[in-house]
Amino acid sequence: MTNKAAETTVPRMEERLYQNRYMVDEGNPHVRILPRQGGDSPELRALVNICPAGCYSLNEAGRVEVAADGCMECGTCRIVCQGTGELDWSWPRGGYGVLFKFG
Amino acid sequence: MPVEHFDAIVVGAGPSGNAAAYTMGKAGMNVLQIDRGEYPGSKNVQGAILYSDALERMIPDFRETAPLERHVVEQRFWMLDEKSHTGTHHRSDSFNEERPNRYTILRAQFDKWFAKQVRAAGVTLITETTVIELVRNAEGRVIGVLTDREGGPVHADVVVLGEGVNGLVAQRSGLRPELRPQHVALAVKETHFLPEETIRERFNLSDENEGVVIEVLGSVSSGMVGTGFLYTNRESISIGVGCLVSDFAEKQIPPYALLDRFKNHPSVRPLLKGAEMKEYVAHLIPEGGYDAIPKLTGDGWLIVGDAGQFVNAVHREGSNLAMTTGRIAGECLARLKAEGRPATEANLKVYRDALEQSFVLKDLRKYRKIPKLLKQNRQLFTTWPAVINRSMQAFLRVDGRDKRAKEAEILRGLKTARGNWLNVAADMVKVARAWR
Structure with a gap:
């Protein structure tokens, strides 16, 4: 996308991630939510805002969902939710996941 | 195997x-x-x-x-508020040495x-x-x-x-x-491509080998402990911002929103004009210092x-x-x-x-108290950069008022920003002691 001096450009997440390269491990996501009885923790809900790849969203029932296809493997979610037990997080299998061109 | x-x-x-x-x-x-x-x-x-x-x-x-990419001949340090930056530059031809010291x-x-x-x-x-x-x-x-x-x-x-x-x-x-959220920063970065000559002209560089680094403190982190940066590569600009994960979790500011605001700051936007973004990345940076080893x-x-x-x-x-x-x-x-x-x-x-x-643990030991200082003194990221920019404005504007009145206004602004003179002095002492 082009950044013209006069206007404020705020790309959508899809545009932002469009240039990145990924090798998606279909059917084998490396981040899974283990839903808690009685609702999601504040930590898990915070990820809807602070995941840099926008992988977390609220579903119609108001619960947090994850779609890790655009994940940049930073580990922020893992650290924020370490005490809640709501995330099953591992590295993607070797060769899968994000592949940085410039890093 | x-x-x-x-x-x-x-x-x-x-x-x-x-x-x-x-x-x-x-x-x-x-x-x-x-x-x-x-x-x-x-x-x-x-x-x-x-x-x-x-x-x-x-x-x-x-x-x-x-x-x-480029060897660094100029380092800029900016303190940012919403509309301005005040800072220092160090540029030297002695960085154009046979074996340059730093490269992007x-x-x-x-x-x-x-x-x-x-x-x-x-x-x-x-x-x-x-x-x-x-x-x-x-x-x-x-x-x-x-x-x-x-x-x-x-x-x-x-x-x-x-x-x-x-x-x-x-x-x-x-x-x-496990890593603690207050011991790591989350940084996001975009790589923006521009023709080599455009980067050369925009950053006042002699050729395709010279480069500039800009480090940024202040409104770029929206009150969180963090900094922004802009580095010139040969045909691209790396621009990013990083803040403590604990602060992101508490403030719930999307990191990319922070980056977009930084890119659109009036001091930054002209530098990126016409550039094409070709990668967006995120990464954690260990910032807990000596005590987190x-x-x-x-x-x-x-x-x-x-x-x-x-x-x-x-x-x-x-x-x-x-x-x-x-x-x-x-x-x-x-x-x-x-x-x-x-x-x-x-x-x-x-x-x-x-x-x-080695310098590794000597340096980390030297700055041992800095992570705690920064977490406990948010005014270093908010109030101070704002006051410094306001003061520079007052100092530089010519508007018919006498200089003594302007100085009094600047000092009043400083005192008001920190409540009293004791707090102003305490900030300086705290930074000096943590730095030592």
Whole structure:
């Protein structure tokens, strides 16, 4: 996308991630939510805002969902939710996941 | 993979793992290096500045073949408010030396080059392979690793963990506690492409080899502990912002919103005009300093690089600490091997001792109090940059008022911003003492 001096450009997440390269491990996501009885923790809900790849969203029932296809493997979610037990997080299998061109 | 025994296994092919593997390979050791990327560098992220010294100690002629972007001739430091920046520049022709001191680099390309030198030193590298856990013998000594490839564990006398900031292998093997949100920053960065001549003109540079670095404090972090940066590469600009994960979790500001605001700041927007964004990345940076360093050695293992929290957040140095810890680890292990002594925790004490004698732990110890100071004194990121910019405005505007009245206004503004003069003095004392 082009950044013209006069206007404020705020790309959508899809545009932002469009240039990145990924090798998606279909059917084998490396981040899974283990839903808690009685609702999601504040930590898990915070990820809807602070995941840099926008992988977390609220579903119609108001619960947090994850779609890790655009994940940049930073580990922020893992650290924020370490005490809640709501995330099953591992590295993607070797060769899968994000592949940085410039890093 | 056939069952085989190596002198050492290195987990990760970033600056620390590559430095360790290179040093041991050169010393004639039989080394296996394992990386989870498609190629070394494909999972790695940095700003990125390469400090020559750390690499030069291993590969003196690196400049002849390494993919370097621009050497840094000018460093700018900006304090930002919503509309302005006030700062310092240091530019010197003495940075145009025969062996320049610092370069901008693109890590995916640089790491690929470094890994090639490592292989040339005789190291066996396997990529697209994730290490799952360490393997121990009945006495608890680490004797190898288990990967996600078929074929069972791979054995070695010692495992060097250069696995990066997340450090999952060490953590899940019980060698270190989980990272704490206040000890790591989340940084997001975009790479914006422009013609080389445009970068040259926009940043007042003589040719395609000269570069500029801008480090930014103030409104760029929206009240969180963090900084922004802008680095010139040959045909692109790396622009990013990073803040403590604990602050992001509390404030719930999307990191990309912070980056977009930074890109659209009136001081920054003209620098990026017309650029094409070609990559967006996110990465954690260890910023806990000296007190966050985990246990570094044990029977059959040691930790190098980001996995050991080796980052000097004040000076924005990390890759040089990674390379230095990797090199020193490699040297220590090669010496033990030559002397026929096993890599036990007692024998690996030489690694910690050597780090204490190097700039790595001397610097981290020097700034030991800084992380706590910054967390407890948000005014350094909010009030101070705002006051400084307001004061400069008042000082520079010519509006018919006399200078004494202007000075009084500036001083009043300073006092009001911090409540009273005692707080102003306390801020200065606190920073000076933490810096010492």
